[in-house]
Amino acid sequence: xxxxxxxxxxxxxxxxxxxxxxxxxxxxxxxxxxxxxxxxxxxxxxxxxxxxxxxxxxxxxxxxxxxxxxxxxxxxxxxxxxxxxxxxxxxxxxxxxxxxxxxxxxxxxxxxxxxxxxxxxxxxxxxxxxxxxxxxxxx
Numbered sequence: 001x002x003x004x005x006x007x008x009x010x011x012x013x014x015x016x017x018x019x020x021x022x023x024x025x026x027x028x029x030x031x032x033x034x035x036x037x038x039x040x041x042x043x044x045x046x047x048x049x050x051x052x053x054x055x056x057x058x059x060x061x062x063x064x065x066x067x068x069x070x071x072x073x074x075x076x077x078x079x080x081x082x083x084x085x086x087x088x089x090x091x092x093x094x095x096x097x098x099x100x101x102x103x104x105x106x107x108x109x110x111x112x113x114x115x116x117x118x119x120x121x122x123x124x125x126x127x128x129x130x131x132x133x134x135x136x137x138x139x
Contacts, residue, residue, distance in 0.1 A: 021083030021126035022119040025067035028056040030115050030131045037134035046103035047138070049073060051115055053100075056129065061096030062120055069117040069125065071095040073102065079116050082126040086118050094122060106138045 031052040041047050057068035077091040088094050095102065113136060117129040124130075 021123060022069075024117075024125035024127050024129050025056050027054075028067075028117070028125075028129045029054040030056075030117055030129050032113060032115055032131050032134055035113075035134070035136050037132075038136070039134075040137045040139055043106075043108045043138045046105055047136075048101065048103050049113065050101035051095075051099075053117070056117065058098050058100060059120070060098045061094075061118075061122065064120040069119050069129070070098055071100065072116045072118050072122070073104070074112075074114040074116060075104070075106070076112050079114055079128060079130050080124055082124050082128045084124055086116060086122045086124060088122070094118075096122070106136075108138050110135055110137050 033050045033052040034048060035041060051071050057065065058070060059065055059068040061070060072086045072095065073093040075091050075093065080086055086092055086094070093102070093104070112133050114133040115131040117125055119125060
């Protein structure tokens with residue numbers, strides 16, 4: 001009896017459709033204003049990264065307004081697909097308070113940086129609003 005009940009509950013959970021991804025505003029443009037692609041930065045010092053965004057607003061996590069979201073900085077990793085929750089780890093930095101710049105510290109070597117916008121629940125938009133990936137070298 002318990003096995004049938006568990007199987008029925010599992011089947012019901014699997015058949016529930018996933019939430020629709022938040023639609024991206026038309027012509028949204030996300031970019032990294034600093035550092036520049038190919039930039040060489042000094043090791044042992046914080047690196048200032050500032051975020052640029054056009055045709056879209058910035059709001060903190062949990063605040064749902066049309067055509068708004070918040071930034072996520074991806075370090076040495078690829079962007080998630082549209083409609084996917086952005087992980088929160090050392091390669092996926094969340095700026096859920098609506099920040100538009102940060103400082104990071106990276107070890108010496110080549111690193112990639114990319115910005116991705118998330119909706120009020122850290123889920124990527126459809127289509128994804130993301131900057132191009134830049135490469136910096138820490139020396």
